[in-house]
Amino acid sequence: MSQSNTENFTNPSTFILLGIPGLETAHVWLSIPFCAIYAIAIVGNLTILLIVKTEPSLHEPMFYFLCVLAISDLVLSTSTLLKILSIFWFNSREIAFNACLSQMFFIHSFATIESGILAAMALDRYVAICHPLRHSTILTNPMVAKIALAVVLRSGTFILPYPLLARQWPYCRTNIIPEPYCVHIAVVKLACGDTRISNYYGLFVLFCVLGLDVISIAISYMQILRAIFSLPTKDARLKTFGTCGSHLCTIVIFYIPSLFSSLMYRFGQNFPQHVHVLLANMCFLLPPMLNPIIYGVKAKQIRCRLLGLVTRK
Template identity: 70%
Template sequence: MSDSNTTDYTNPSTFILLGIPGLEAAHVWISIPFCTMYIIAILGNFTILFIVKIEPSLHEPMYYFLCMLAVTDLVLSTSILPKILAIFWLNSKEINFSACLTQMYFIHCFTAVESGIFVAMAFDRYVAICDPLRYSSTLTNCVIAKLSIVVVLRGAILIVPKPFLARQLPYCRTNIIAHSYCEHMAVVKLACADIRISSYYGLFVAFNVASLDLFFITMSYIQILRAIFRLPTKDARLKTFRTCSSHLCVISASYIPSLFSFLTHRFGHNVALYFHVLMANVYLLVPPMLNPIIYGVSTKQIRNSLLRLFTPPLPPRQKDKPQH
C-alpha cells in the first residue's frame, strides 16, 4: 500500500505504524532493551504464576491478586511487543484496520484492569493491617471472585466505545500512524472528521479509572499508615510497613510513567514526538518487567519459595554408628 498522505478512503484496509518517528536509524538498537524487558516479563510473571500454583501457603487473597496482575502484565506486553519487534527487525509496518482496533482495545482494557487490581490489592492490605482479626472472614474466596469480576468487567465495558467510535470515523487524510502501536488518540487524530466525542470519552475514562483508583488507593494507605503509627514498637511498625512496600513500588512504577505519558500527549505540545512515543512504550513495558522482580525480592514467602524451587534438597544426615 502506498504511504501517500493524500489517499482518499473512509475505511482503510491497513494502517502504517512508523515505530518511533525520528529514531528509525536506531530501531535495531532500541529493540535490544525492548526485547530484553519482554523476555524478563514473560519469565518473571510465569514464575510468579507457577510458584503460587504449587505452593499451598501462597493460596491467599494477596497472591491471588498478584496472579491477576501477572496475567494482565503478560497480556499487555504481548499486545504490543511482537508487532513492535516486527517493525524494528523486519520493517513490517502494516497492520490490518481491525487488528489495529483490536490491539487498541486490549491495551486500554488491560491498562484499566491493572489499575483496578491495584485498588483490590490496596483493599487487601487495608483489611490485613487495619482489621486483621476479620481478614479471613472479609476476604473469602467468594468476595475475591466478585472483586475480580468487577475489576475485569469495568475495564472491558468502559473501553468498548473507544474502538467502536474509532471505527465510525472517516479516514481520508492518511493511514500513517506516528506511533509504534495503535494508541487511541494516535489513531483517531488521523480522521478527517470531528473527533471531540472520542477525545472527551478518552478523558472521561482516564478520569474514572486513574483518578478514582488513585483516590481509593490513597484513602486505603492513609488508614494503613495511621494503623502502622499506632503500633507500639519501631520494629513492629517497620515489619508491617514492609508488607506494603512492594505494592507501593509497583503502583509507582505503573502510574508515574503512564500519567507522564498521558499528560505529555494531551498538553506537551513542545515535547519531541520520539520522546512521547518512547514514554508510551516504557509505561507498557517496564511495569510488566518490574512487578515480578519487586514482589520476588521484597516478599519473603515468594523469595523462600523461589529458593526452595532452585536449591536442591540437602541429603538426610546419617546417624553416627555407635562405637564398639
C-alpha cells in the same frame, strides 16, 4: 504498500506504524533492550503464576490478585512488544484496520485491569493491617473472585467504546500512526471531522475510572498509615509497613509514567515525537518487566519459594 499519504479514504484497509519516529536508524539496536524486556516479562510473570499455583501457603487474596496482575502483564506486553519487535527486525509496519482496533482494545483494557487490581490489592492491605482478625472472613475466596471479575467486566465495559467510536470516524488525512502500536489517542488524531466525543470519553476514562482507582488507593493507604503510626514500637511500624513495600513500588511504576504520558499527549506539543513515544512505551513495558522482580525480591513467601526451587535444581 497500502495508501500511506494524504489520499481520501473513509476506512483505510491498513495503518502504517512508524515505530519510534526520528530513531528509525537505531531500530535494530533498540530491539535488543526491548527483546530483553519482553523475555524478562514473560519468564518473570510465568514464574509468579507457577509459584503461587504450586505453593499452598500463597493461596491467599494478595497473591490471587498478584496472579491476575501477572496475567494482565503477560497480555499487555505480548500485545505491544510483538508488533514492536516485528517493526524493528522485519520493518513490518502495516497493521490491518480491524487488527489495529483490536490491539487498541487489548492494550487499554488490560492496562485498566491492572489499575483495578492495584486498587484491589490496596484494599487487601487495608483489611490485613487495619482489621487483621477479620481479614479471612472479609476477603474470602468467593469475594476475591467477585472483585477480580468486577475489575475485568468494568475494564471491558469502559474500554469497548474506544474501538467502536474509532470505527465510526472517517479517515481522510493519512493512515500513518507515529507509534509502534495502536493506542486510542494516536488513532483518533488521524480522523477527520469532530472527534470531541472520543477525546472527551478518553478523558472521562482517565479521570473517572483510573482516577477513582487512585483515590481508593490513596484512601486505603491513609488508613493504613494511621494504623501503622498507632503501633507502639518502631520495629513493629517498620515491619508492618514493609508488607506494603512491593505494592507501593508497583503503584509508582504503573501510574507515574501513565500520568506523564497522557498529559504529554494532550498538552506537551513542544516535546520531540520520539520522547512522546518512548515515554508511552515505558507505561506498557516497565510494569510487566518490573512487577515480578519487585514481588520476587520484596515478598518473602515468593522469594523463599523461588530460592527453594533454584536450590533444589
